[in-house]
Amino acid sequence: MIYVSHRGFRVGVVENTLQAFQRSIELKMDYIELDVQLSCDGYLFVLHDNKLERIFQNSDFIANLSSKDLKLLRSEEFDQGIPELKEVIEYALSNKNISSKLMIELKGLGTAKPTCKLIEEYNIENRVVFSGRNLTELKLAHEKLPQVPICLNITKCKEFTLKHLLETPSKMTLPLPFSMISLKSNLINGKKFPDKCHEFGIKALSWGFYDKPNPLTLIKSLISLGIDGILFDDPENVPIIRNWGKNQ
Numbered sequence: 001m002i003y004v005s006h007r008g009f010r011v012g013v014v015e016n017t018l019q020a021f022q023r024s025i026e027l028k029m030d031y032i033e034l035d036v037q038l039s040c041d042g043y044l045f046v047l048h049d050n051k052l053e054r055i056f057q058n059s060d061f062i063a064n065l066s067s068k069d070l071k072l073l074r075s076e077e078f079d080q081g082i083p084e085l086k087e088v089i090e091y092a093l094s095n096k097n098i099s100s101k102l103m104i105e106l107k108g109l110g111t112a113k114p115t116c117k118l119i120e121e122y123n124i125e126n127r128v129v130f131s132g133r134n135l136t137e138l139k140l141a142h143e144k145l146p147q148v149p150i151c152l153n154i155t156k157c158k159e160f161t162l163k164h165l166l167e168t169p170s171k172m173t174l175p176l177p178f179s180m181i182s183l184k185s186n187l188i189n190g191k192k193f194p195d196k197c198h199e200f201g202i203k204a205l206s207w208g209f210y211d212k213p214n215p216l217t218l219i220k221s222l223i224s225l226g227i228d229g230i231l232f233d234d235p236e237n238v239p240i241i242r243n244w245g246k247n248q
Helices: 018-028 067-071 085-094 112-122 133-146 160-167 192-201 215-225 237-246
Strands: 002-005 033-039 043-045 103-104 128-132 150-153 180-184 202-208 229-232
Touching: 002 018, 002 112, 002 180, 002 237, 018 033, 018 085, 018 215, 033 085, 043 085, 067 128, 067 160, 103 112, 103 133, 112 133, 128 133, 128 202, 128 229, 133 150, 160 237, 180 229, 192 202, 229 237
Parallel strands: 002 033, 002 229, 033 103, 103 128, 128 150, 150 180, 180 202, 202 229
Antiparallel strands: 033 043
16 A cells, blocks of 8 residues: 655645645655645745635735745644745655655646756655646656656546546557556546556555545545555544554
8 A cells, every 4th residue: 555645634734834744754654745836936835726825825826926925924724834845855855764755746837847956956866756637747757857756646637537548558558657646536436447557557546535524434445446545634544544454
């Protein structure tokens, strides 16, 4: 099983912040998933939404603000700031006991090239995975750093949908050499998705448990169907699933 903290967890912490990433490190997650977007002056910041309102109570868009402006913002809950990707990398490298790798979702347009530049500067090609729904950004990243694995978030990918995947005749005809493909939990009906991934030697992941009334039951059912990895929102569910898995 592949254990991924979704946005560094979303329950009991502020998502996509150093607080959330520290919790991920403590739980020894295989991957810390995070989202990167560009400020108006070209700096990579870690944030899921393109608008700042939901977490930082600011009605502006991240692309309209400078790095200086973004660094001033704090969340009302837990008083957390928006970290730069550079800051997250340095934070991870400073922790000698970290086993978690970074799953970097190229959320914003134009994020592939500067993300690759940072990965090369810190020499962490073996500690990251590219993720995303935008094939153009993923292709740019793969061209620059072909040794870095790719996880396609196929749920909202317009260029290569779940239907396309299920109809793909061979691994050689995939648009990119995916190592993983993630699909939202409510779209997984039966074993078609995991079986197709396994046919091509790809790990099948699932996300989307934050608003589910019984996330543990859903996670267990998906693992039973053949899902290889879960993007966890609630850190409290991680040890429960680990213990459950030992008895299967």
